[in-house]
Amino acid sequence: AQTVTQSQPEMSVQEAETVTLSCTYDTSESDYYLFWYKQPPSRQMILVIRQEAYKQQNATENRFSVNFQKAAKSFSLKISDSQLGDAAMYFCAYRRIIQGAQKLVFGQGTRLTINP
């Protein structure tokens, strides 16, 4: 079974600094997708960044980037120049497709606090 583990229940960082959130996953598949979602206090699930397993290049979206280590099954999120609006719960998620059916498995979440 696929599992996703986020070992840091809470993290904090000073505004303008860089923080890295960890995620590991377990799978025997070779073709899959990985995501980071942000959940602010409004509870809305917002897609931050995605990574396709067949791509070796790490995904980047503005201040957000990932370190995808396929062999180690690791998928960490780096937030550069942290802003107060980055404060949220962050979920790592693994997605595979079987005969068109999507299976999205989430980690436990990491609550990120930004200190002004």
Added chain:
Amino acid sequence: EAQVTQNPRYLITVTGKKLTVTCSQNMNHEYMSWYRQDPGLGLRQIYYSMNVEVTDKGDVPEGYKVSRKEKRNFPLILESPSPNQTSLYFCASSFLGGRRYEQYFGPGTRLTVT
């Protein structure tokens, strides 16, 4: 505006009183899914649907029912709610196939069962 809507956003009910949480999307997505979010557990899939009249169980389907009579709607039914179903519920939708993989989430429904 492309969106997934859920109603109600908040619901407090009593044990055993049947309830339905509606979900609707306007993006012509084939795939729809329900998740529940609990502290320390992340989001877990309850049921999903790949198209009209095609539904299947996710990881935690016990105590829930769904239906997909129209492509845009995917209601979640709790026929006899219990306190352990107190949770935050999300509906999500996406296209099937190809690389159009992003799931769009609704705003969430906070359910309390007393």
